[in-house]
Amino acid sequence: MTRATSGFVLSACITVLFNTALACVKDVNAPLKAFLKSVAGHDWTTQGLIDLLLFVALGSIFVSTRISERIDPARLTEALVVAVVIAGLGLGLWFAFV
Amino acid sequence: MTISLSDVILLAHAAFGVLGCLAAVWVFVEVLNVRPENAARIRMAALVVAVCMVAAWICGGYWYVHFYPSEKALILAGPWPLAHNLFMETKEHLFFVTAILALLLPIATRERLDTNSAARKLVLCVAALIAITGLTVEGAGAVIDHGVKVALLKVNRQP
Numbered sequence: 597m598t599r600a601t602s603g604f605v606l607s608a609c610i611t612v613l614f615n616t617a618l619a620c621v622k623d624v625n626a627p628l629k630a631f632l633k634s635v636a637g638h639d640w641t642t643q644g645l646i647d648l649l650l651f652v653a654l655g656s657i658f659v660s661t662r663i664s665e666r667i668d669p670a671r672l673t674e675a676l677v678v679a680v681v682i683a684g685l686g687l688g689l690w691f692a693f694v
Numbered sequence: 695m696t697i698s699l700s701d702v703i704l705l706a707h708a709a710f711g712v713l714g715c716l717a718a719v720w721v722f723v724e725v726l727n728v729r730p731e732n733a734a735r736i737r738m739a740a741l742v743v744a745v746c747m748v749a750a751w752i753c754g755g756y757w758y759v760h761f762y763p764s765e766k767a768l769i770l771a772g773p774w775p776l777a778h779n780l781f782m783e784t785k786e787h788l789f790f791v792t793a794i795l796a797l798l799l800p801i802a803t804r805e806r807l808d809t810n811s812a813a814r815k816l817v818l819c820v821a822a823l824i825a826i827t828g829l830t831v832e833g834a835g836a837v838i839d840h841g842v843k844v845a846l847l848k849v850n851r852q853p
Contacts, residue, residue: 597812597813597816598804600801600804601801601802601813601816604798605802605816606792608795608798611794615790615791615794616787616791617849619783623783637759638758638759639757640758640759641759641831643787643790644751644755644790644793647794650795651797669813669816670812670815671816673812673816673819676816676819676820676823677819677823680791680795680827683791684776684791684830685787687784687787687788688780688784691749691779691780691783691784692780694838
């Protein structure tokens with residue numbers, strides 16, 4: 597795969613997991629939620645902007661540093677699938693039981 | 695019949711989401727039958743996925759911030775509070791996953807998919823994940839809508 601693809605796949609893995617962690621942490625941390633709200637008027641809006649910036653920034657860094665090129669493409673695909681499954685199940689279970 | 699701005703934005707959000715999911719399935723099927731001749735069509739379909747999901751993000755985000763608080767209060771006072779506590783909370787955060795995948799898809803489809811099996815598997819996985827998470831989010835939207843409906847029915851039944 598090209599370094600652009602591998603870089604942004606790795607970035608997507610990290611962004612997806614970061615998004616899940618931030619959703620759970622802000623749910624139990626009122627000061628963090630209030631801070632996110634103060635940035636863009638709503639915590640959800642700020643979280644979306646952070647996710648977008650993180651995806652673009654990490655992707656650009658991984659493309660320029662060629663870090664992701666050292667990872668086997670099949671492993672990158674597996675990592676993305678695992679990250680999305682963790683995100684989906686994690687968010688569902690968190691809001692169901694916490 | 696009165697169609698409010700809130701209704702238009704909400705329905706546009708759902709419509710763009712469904713179109714994005716359909717386009718992801720389109721990408722999936724095209725990649726299963728990948729040839730040099732359909733490479734441009736795959737890239738165009740991937741771009742349609744990204745544009746539809748970004749449009750769904752903007753419409754849904756605007757509606758969520760400006761119009762949802764009153765519906766949230768109704769849901770929480772009604773018989774289906776889990777429509778917000780579980781389904782909306784999960785939906786609003788799972789959607790970011792769908793959106794990131796939708797932005798990744800046009801990048802991944804720039805690969806030579808007819809000759810690169812690793813890239814082909816990646817695009818198939820990304821397209822499938824977009825369709826699955828997107829339809830999950832759509833389904834959650836239906837439950838949230840039902841949460842509002844049963845809350846309003848309860849209010850109207852009270853003497």
